[in-house]
Amino acid sequence: MTLTPLSGPPTARLLEAIYFAAEQHRDHRRKGQTAAPYINHPILVATQLARAGFGDDEELLMAAVLHDVIEDTETTRAELARKFGEAVAGVVMEVSDDKSLPEQERKLMAVSTIAAKSGRAQLLKLSDLIANIRDVIHQPPNWNAGRKHRYFDWAENVVRQIRGVHPALEAELAQLLEEGRRQVGST
Numbered sequence: 001m002t003l004t005p006l007s008g009p010p011t012a013r014l015l016e017a018i019y020f021a022a023e024q025h026r027d028h029r030r031k032g033q034t035a036a037p038y039i040n041h042p043i044l045v046a047t048q049l050a051r052a053g054f055g056d057d058e059e060l061l062m063a064a065v066l067h068d069v070i071e072d073t074e075t076t077r078a079e080l081a082r083k084f085g086e087a088v089a090g091v092v093m094e095v096s097d098d099k100s101l102p103e104q105e106r107k108l109m110a111v112s113t114i115a116a117k118s119g120r121a122q123l124l125k126l127s128d129l130i131a132n133i134r135d136v137i138h139q140p141p142n143w144n145a146g147r148k149h150r151y152f153d154w155a156e157n158v159v160r161q162i163r164g165v166h167p168a169l170e171a172e173l174a175q176l177l178e179e180g181r182r183q184v185g186s187t
Contacts, residue, residue, distance in 0.1 A: 021069060057120075091121050094118060111161060
């Protein structure tokens with residue numbers, strides 16, 4: 001199915017981004033007991049941002065629903081820029097890991113570079129972490145307690161670098177981390 005280039009009201013542009021992300025992730029499932037369709041995750045990330053007061057920031061919401069297409073699909077930055085604009089493509093790139101690097105190096109880079117990224121990228125990363133922590137707690141992947149604790153610690157470390165970007169979202173993440181650590185117990 002070929003769609004015409006984007007123009008029109010923000011709602012149409014956001015829906016186009018959701019459709020594109022759904023097509024790109026159509027065969028992907030979330031890790032976890034329910035193996036939910038992957039598209040649920042980026043939609044949740046965008047929804048959290050809208051509820052946090054960014055419902056009028058079309059480019060941020062579009063980047064949120066597209067935030068994993070560079071990492072997890074064959075989509076390129078150029079394709080995103082052509083379809084959704086440079087601003088959206090730029091934010092998606094800011095939050096995309098370089099999958100050619102080892103996981104530990106990617107995790108360290110996320111912590112060391114987040115403070116220098118745009119405000120939109122910081123907000124998007126924060127919302128992504130909230131959704132991921134929620135999944136680790138309520139739809140847990142097949143991780144042992146140690147891996148869960150390491151993920152919680154890493155997420156907390158990332159957010160520590162951008163303290164103050166959005167206090168309400170930060171408080172939500174802190175509450176989830178407390179719940180997750182309580183649920184997993186000490187290692």
